[in-house]
Amino acid sequence: MRKLDAQAIEDIALGAALLGTGGGGDPYIGKLMALQAIKDHGPVTVISKDEVPDDALVLPTAMMGAPTVLIEKIANGCEFKKVFEAMEKHMGKKIYATMPIEAGGVNSMIPLAVAAQMGVPIIDGDGMGRAFPELQMVTYHLHGVTSSPMAITDEKGNMSILNTINNKWSENLARALTVEQGGSVMIGIYPMEGRQIKACAIDGVMTFSQEIGKAIRESSSHETPPVEQLLEKINGYELFRGKISDVRRETKEGFNFGTVKIDGIESYKGETCQVEFQNENLIAKRGDRVVATTPDLICMVDLENIIPITTDALKYGSRVLVIGLKCDDQWRTDKGIETVGPRYFGYDMDYIPIEERLKEVW
Amino acid sequence: MRKLDAQAIEDIALGAALLGTGGGGDPYIGKLMALQAIKDHGPVTVISKDEVPDDALVLPTAMMGAPTVLIEKIANGCEFKKVFEAMEKHMGKKIYATMPIEAGGVNSMIPLAVAAQMGVPIIDGDGMGRAFPELQMVTYHLHGVTSSPMAITDEKGNMSILNTINNKWSENLARALTVEQGGSVMIGIYPMEGRQIKACAIDGVMTFSQEIGKAIRESSSHETPPVEQLLEKINGYELFRGKISDVRRETKEGFNFGTVKIDGIESYKGETCQVEFQNENLIAKRGDRVVATTPDLICMVDLENIIPITTDALKYGSRVLVIGLKCDDQWRTDKGIETVGPRYFGYDMDYIPIEERLKEVW
Numbered sequence: 001m002r003k004l005d006a007q008a009i010e011d012i013a014l015g016a017a018l019l020g021t022g023g024g025g026d027p028y029i030g031k032l033m034a035l036q037a038i039k040d041h042g043p044v045t046v047i048s049k050d051e052v053p054d055d056a057l058v059l060p061t062a063m064m065g066a067p068t069v070l071i072e073k074i075a076n077g078c079e080f081k082k083v084f085e086a087m088e089k090h091m092g093k094k095i096y097a098t099m100p101i102e103a104g105g106v107n108s109m110i111p112l113a114v115a116a117q118m119g120v121p122i123i124d125g126d127g128m129g130r131a132f133p134e135l136q137m138v139t140y141h142l143h144g145v146t147s148s149p150m151a152i153t154d155e156k157g158n159m160s161i162l163n164t165i166n167n168k169w170s171e172n173l174a175r176a177l178t179v180e181q182g183g184s185v186m187i188g189i190y191p192m193e194g195r196q197i198k199a200c201a202i203d204g205v206m207t208f209s210q211e212i213g214k215a216i217r218e219s220s221s222h223e224t225p226p227v228e229q230l231l232e233k234i235n236g237y238e239l240f241r242g243k244i245s246d247v248r249r250e251t252k253e254g255f256n257f258g259t260v261k262i263d264g265i266e267s268y269k270g271e272t273c274q275v276e277f278q279n280e281n282l283i284a285k286r287g288d289r290v291v292a293t294t295p296d297l298i299c300m301v302d303l304e305n306i307i308p309i310t311t312d313a314l315k316y317g318s319r320v321l322v323i324g325l326k327c328d329d330q331w332r333t334d335k336g337i338e339t340v341g342p343r344y345f346g347y348d349m350d351y352i353p354i355e356e357r358l359k360e361v362w
Numbered sequence: 363m364r365k366l367d368a369q370a371i372e373d374i375a376l377g378a379a380l381l382g383t384g385g386g387g388d389p390y391i392g393k394l395m396a397l398q399a400i401k402d403h404g405p406v407t408v409i410s411k412d413e414v415p416d417d418a419l420v421l422p423t424a425m426m427g428a429p430t431v432l433i434e435k436i437a438n439g440c441e442f443k444k445v446f447e448a449m450e451k452h453m454g455k456k457i458y459a460t461m462p463i464e465a466g467g468v469n470s471m472i473p474l475a476v477a478a479q480m481g482v483p484i485i486d487g488d489g490m491g492r493a494f495p496e497l498q499m500v501t502y503h504l505h506g507v508t509s510s511p512m513a514i515t516d517e518k519g520n521m522s523i524l525n526t527i528n529n530k531w532s533e534n535l536a537r538a539l540t541v542e543q544g545g546s547v548m549i550g551i552y553p554m555e556g557r558q559i560k561a562c563a564i565d566g567v568m569t570f571s572q573e574i575g576k577a578i579r580e581s582s583s584h585e586t587p588p589v590e591q592l593l594e595k596i597n598g599y600e601l602f603r604g605k606i607s608d609v610r611r612e613t614k615e616g617f618n619f620g621t622v623k624i625d626g627i628e629s630y631k632g633e634t635c636q637v638e639f640q641n642e643n644l645i646a647k648r649g650d651r652v653v654a655t656t657p658d659l660i661c662m663v664d665l666e667n668i669i670p671i672t673t674d675a676l677k678y679g680s681r682v683l684v685i686g687l688k689c690d691d692q693w694r695t696d697k698g699i700e701t702v703g704p705r706y707f708g709y710d711m712d713y714i715p716i717e718e719r720l721k722e723v724w
Binding site: 086090156157158159160161162163164165169172173175176177179180181 | 448452518519520521522523524525526527531534535537538539541542543
C-alpha cells in the first residue's frame with residue numbers, strides 16, 4: 001500500500017501514455033482530471049492485487065470512445081459517483097476498490113480520479129498491460145470473466161446498465177451507445193471479486209508506468225535525450241527513427257482509424273516506415289517488412305524530448321522514434337492471439353513475437 | 363373487468379391493425395404470439411384504467427424496431443419474463459399490470475401475451491390511440507411522465523436498463539441498441555403508477571379495436587363488403603379508392619420508410635393518391651392536395667375484404683381504400699402537434715384537423 005502525490009501522477013500519466021501505444025487518449029486531459037480530483041479529495045491509496053480481500057467487489061472504470069472527442073466533450077465530474085451508485089444498487093454490494101482496464105493517457109488517469117473522488121483504493125494492475133480498442137480485449141475475458149453488469153453514463157446524465165450474453169456483445173451494444181451519446185462515455189465494467197482479480201489481472205501497471213514516466217522526465221531535459229537508457233529501462237526495441245511525412249486519419253464507428261508514414265533519418269536514411277492504427281498502433285512495417293504487430297506494443301516518442309505521441313497528436317514533420325515492446329505473456333496464448341492478434345483486426349498475417357521478427361537477418 | 367377468449371383476440375388483432383395506420387406490425391405474427399400465450403396460460407383479464415389502484419405499478423410492454431424484421435427474427439418467448447424480473451428488481455416493486463403503448467398488429471398483441479404469461483391483468487388503454495414510430499410519441503410524454511427506467515431485451519438474452527434524462531434520449535439510445543441488436547427488440551417502458559395511468563392514458567383502445575375487428579370480420583365475407591357501414595362504425599372518412607401503382611420502401615436506422623402511389627378507380631378514376639410513411643402512414647395527398655396528416659390516422663384496407671394493410675404488406679396491383687380518422691384530442695394540443703405533427707417528421711406544413719381539410723370545396 002502506498003499513497004500517490006501529484007508528481008507520481010505526472011509520471012504515471014507520462015509512462016502510461018507510452019504503454020498506450022498511441023491510443024488511450026491525451027495524457028494532458030487525463031492528468032488534469034486526476035490532479036483536480038486529488039486536490040479536491042486528497043491523495044490516492046494504491047494497493048497490490050494481493051491486498052484485495054477475496055470476496056471484495058472491485059469495479060474497473062474507464063472512458064470509452066474516440067479519445068479525440070474527449071477534448072471537446074469534457075466530463076461533468078459526477079459521472080462516476082452515478083456509476084458507483086447505479087452498480088452498487090444493481091449488484092447489492094459495496095464497491096471496495098477501482099482499477100484501470102488498460103494503460104493509457106486517459107484510462108490510467110480516470111481510475112485515479114475515481115479513487116480520489118469515491119474514497120476507495122486503486123489496484124496496481126489492469127487488464128491489458130497496454131491499451132486496446134475494444135472492451136473484450138482484456139485478460140479478464142481470457143479467464144472467462146463477464147463484463148456484465150456494465151454501467152455507461154455521459155456528461156448529460158444518461159445512465160444505462162447492460163447485462164449481455166458475452167463480452168463481444170457488451171462491446172457492440174456499448175459502442176452503439178457511445179456513438180449515439182456523442183462519441184465518448186464513462187463506464188464501469190467487469191465488476192470482479194478479489195479472487196478473480198488475483199487470477200487474471202496483469203500486475204503492477206501503475207508502478208511500471210510511473211518508472212517509465214520518471215525515466216522520460218529525467219531524460220527529456222537532456223539536449224540529446226538518452227534513448228538507449230530508456231529502451232534498456234523498459235526492455236524495448238528500437239524499430240525506426242524518422243520524420244513523419246504523411247498522416248491519414250478517420251473517426252468512424254466510435255474509433256480513430258489511420259496510417260502514419262515516416263521517412264528514415266540517421267541510420268534509417270533512405271528507408272520508410274509505416275504504422276497503422278485503430279485508436280492504438282497495430283502494425284509497424286519497415287519498407288515492405290512487418291517488424292511488429294499487435295498484441296506486441298508499438299509506441300512512438302518525439303525524438304526531441306522522448307515524450308510519447310498519441311495517434312491523435314501525430315503530425316507532419318515531427319521527428320519520431322518507433323519503439324517495440326513485448327506484450328504480456330497472457331496475450332501470447334491461443335485465446336489471446338484470437339482476441340487481439342493481427343487477424344482479429346483484419347490483417348492476413350500470423351502473429352510472430354517481436355523478438356522473433358527482429359532476430360531475422362536484414 | 364372481463365376475460366378475453368381466442369375470438370376476442372382475433373378481433374382485437376384485426377381492429378388494432380387498422381388503428382396501426384400501416385405500422386404496428388403484422389397482425390398475423392402478433393396474433394399467433396397472443397393465442398399461443400393464452401393456450402399455454404389461460405385467458406387474459408382486461409381491466410379499465412379506473413380499476414387500477416393509485417399506487418400500483420404498471421409496465422407497458424412492446425416490440426421496438428422495424429416490423430418487417432420481426433417476421434424473420436421471432437421472439438424466444440422468455441423476453442418478458444426477463445423484462446419483468448429486471449424491472450421489478452430495479453424498481454423494488456411488484457408489477458401489477460401491463461398495457462400497450464400503442465395500437466397495432468403486433469403491439470396490441472404483445473401486452474396480451476405478456477399478461478397471459480405473467481398472470482397479470484391488461485389495462486384497456488394505451489398511449490397513442492393509434493401507432494407512432496418513436497418512443498416519446500405517447501400521451502404519457504405530454505403529461506411529463508418519464509420513459510425511464512426502460513428495459514430492452516432480445517431473443518439472444520441481452521438485457522439493458524436505460525435511465526435517461528428525457529424521453530427523446532430514451533428513443534435515441536433504445537433505437538441505437540435496436541439497430542445493433544438486429545432490428546427488433548422487446549421493451550418494457552414508461553413504468554407508471556395507477557394514478558398516472560388515470561391521468562394520461564387514452565381510454566378503451568382494446569374495446570374499440572375489438573369492435574372494429576368484429577365489424578371487419580362480419581363484413582369481409584360479403585361479396586361487396588359494406589364499406590359505408592365500417593366507416594360509420596369507426597367514424598371514419600373515405601379519402602380515396604384505387605389500385606396501387608408503385609411502392610417505394612427502405613429500411614434504415616431501424617425504421618421502414620416509404621411512399622405508395624395509388625391510381626384512382628370508380629369515382630376517383632383519373633386521379634392519383636400518394637401516401638408517405640415512416641413505419642406508420644404520415645401524409646396522404648390526393649393529387650397535389652394534402653387530405654390528411656399525422657397525427658390524424660391514415661389507414662388502408664384491401665377493397666376485396668376490408669382487411670387492414672400494413673405498410674410492409676403493400677404491393678403493386680392491390681385495390682385499396684384509404685381511410686382517415688380523427689386522432690385523440692390530446693394530440694391536437696400544442697405539445698401534441700410539436701411531438702407528432704407534420705413538422706416533426708420533416709414536412710413543411712401546419713397540422714390542420716382532417717375534418718377541416720375535408721370541409722374545403724373540391
